[in-house]
Amino acid sequence: MDPLGDLLDGVRARTAAFCQAVLEPPWALRIADRAPLALASALQGHAWIVPDDAEPTLLRTGDVAVILGPAPYTVADHPDTPPSLVVHPGNRLATTDGRDVTAELRLSTYTSALGPGVDQGRSEHAAVVASGTYQVTGDISGRLLTALPAVVMVAHDELRSPVLDLMAAEVSRSRPGQQVVLDRLLDLALIVALRAWFARPEADPPGWYLAHGDPLVGPALQAIHDDPARPWTVETLAATVGASRAAFARRFAALVGQPPMTYTTHWRLDLAADLLRTTDATISSVARQVGYANAFALTVAFKRVRGITPGQHRDGALAPATAGV
Numbered sequence: 001m002d003p004l005g006d007l008l009d010g011v012r013a014r015t016a017a018f019c020q021a022v023l024e025p026p027w028a029l030r031i032a033d034r035a036p037l038a039l040a041s042a043l044q045g046h047a048w049i050v051p052d053d054a055e056p057t058l059l060r061t062g063d064v065a066v067i068l069g070p071a072p073y074t075v076a077d078h079p080d081t082p083p084s085l086v087v088h089p090g091n092r093l094a095t096t097d098g099r100d101v102t103a104e105l106r107l108s109t110y111t112s113a114l115g116p117g118v119d120q121g122r123s124e125h126a127a128v129v130a131s132g133t134y135q136v137t138g139d140i141s142g143r144l145l146t147a148l149p150a151v152v153m154v155a156h157d158e159l160r161s162p163v164l165d166l167m168a169a170e171v172s173r174s175r176p177g178q179q180v181v182l183d184r185l186l187d188l189a190l191i192v193a194l195r196a197w198f199a200r201p202e203a204d205p206p207g208w209y210l211a212h213g214d215p216l217v218g219p220a221l222q223a224i225h226d227d228p229a230r231p232w233t234v235e236t237l238a239a240t241v242g243a244s245r246a247a248f249a250r251r252f253a254a255l256v257g258q259p260p261m262t263y264t265t266h267w268r269l270d271l272a273a274d275l276l277r278t279t280d281a282t283i284s285s286v287a288r289q290v291g292y293a294n295a296f297a298l299t300v301a302f303k304r305v306r307g308i309t310p311g312q313h314r315d316g317a318l319a320p321a322t323a324g325v
Contacts, residue, residue, distance in 0.1 A: 018182035019091070020171055021129045023047075028076030030083035030096070035133035037145065038067045039190050040075065043168045045127035050074040054150045059129075062156030062164050064193040068148055069133075077127060130167060132186040138277060139270035144194075147206045154193045161192040208263070211255040216241050220252065220260070228268050229291040234260050264291075269305055272298060276314040283310045 020043075021029075031038070040047065041064045049057040049065050052072065056079040059065050067073060074083055085101070086094050093102045136145065156164060167185045170178060198205040211217040220237045223230075230236075237260055238248035252260045268290040275286045287298035295310075302310050 018167075018179065018186045019131050021127075021131065023077070023127045023129065025077040025125055025127070026081045027127070028074055028078075028081040028083040028085075030072060030074050030086040032072040033087050033089045033091070033133060034070040034072075035089075036069045036136050037134040038069060038131065039134075039186060039193070040065045040067065040129055040131040041164055041167070041189060043128040043130050043164070043171065045125070046077070047127055047129050048074075048076050048079050049151050049153070050076060050079050051150050057151045057153045059153065060155070062159075064154045064156075064159065064164065064189055066148065066152040066154075066190065066193055066197075068145060068150050075129065128171075130171070130186070132183075132190075134190070138274040140274055143206070143208070143270070147209070148194075148197075152193065152197045154196045158196045159189075159192050160196065161188070163188045163192055207255055207257040211252075214251070214255055216243055216248065217252050217255050220248070221256075221263075224264050224267055228264075228271055229289060231291065232261070232264050265301065265305065268292070269302055272302065272310065273306075273313055276310055283314075286310070 023029075040049065040059065042059045042061050044061060046061065047059045049059060049067060050073060051067075057065060076083070083096060085105070086096060088094060091102070092100065093105050094100050163185055167182065167189065170181055170185065175181075197203055198209055208221065212221055219241045223237065223240050224232060234249050235245050237252075238245045241248065243251075249260060252258075252263070256263055258266070272286050272290045272292075275281060275289065276283070279286075281289070283295040283298060287293070287295050290298070292298040292301065299309050299311075302308070302313070306313070308316075
């Protein structure tokens with residue numbers, strides 16, 4: 001699994017759910033849910049994504065925006081429209097003076113944002129915004145998120161996918177299993193948008209992303225990701241892809257930006273860090289899963305690269321800071 005695939009494999013269904021907002025102008029929502037990643041698309045009308053420390057981004061009908069958190073931002077009909085509602089963690093809605101209005105607005109015609117629903121007599125000027133948030137954390141997903149700007153905006157004609165059309169068609173009628181269908185379409189919209197953005201010349205994607213498309217290095221990366229516990233060497237990786245050791249090592253380093261075994265070490269330690277954070281497996285068990293003989297070997301590598309022991313990493317991950325997600 002590569003970081004792009006892991007982004008969805010690790011978080012889909014558990015943390016991402018489709019939401020649909022029907023918003024009559026003027027409108028503005030302050031998003032303060034502290035989600036590390038969010039997706040928004042205008043199914044009708046338009047919306048502005050307004051980060052606190054970046055330029056506003058216009059989202060037209062059919063466009064997709066991927067927004068990095070957890071910093072708050074505003075979604076509005078115009079960059080200058082002041083927010084009237086604040087979206088808190090758990091999709092809790094409050095007025096700007098702190099009054100919780102979640103229950104009443106879930107039943108109002110102002111917004112049906114808190115679940116898929118049918119047309120509630122909206123006007124032709126209303127914006128219909130589909131969105132979802134992803135509680136992505138960890139070192140593997142972090143490889144991808146650190147390569148992204150605050151807002152990734154992909155125009156409808158760049159997506160080269162019918163996913164938004166399918167989403168718009170699905171929300172226009174109520175059918176059994178609709179929420180599941182919409183959640184999966186949301187996942188597809190995210191992956192299609194990120195692929196389209198990384199394909200832009202100005203995107204400057206990381207070396208590992210581009211290298212996945214290389215006929216020599218790509219299969220080697222996939223082999224490392226699929227079986228990190230295997231005792232890989234430059235020789236065995238080169239043999240796996242049918243190349244000489246020297247030619248493979250040169251090409252890998254040139255495309256990825258790291259020698260093969262340096263990349264392998266960092267991938268294994270990122271996996272270990274995520275396992276330590278998200279499971280109660282022993283350090284010995286984690287070590288074996290990522291290719292180290294025992295807890296001592298993992299501890300030596302972990303401390304050499306990260307400056308702390310696996311146990312210290314786990315203790316830090318379990319500290320109260322996790323409440324901010």
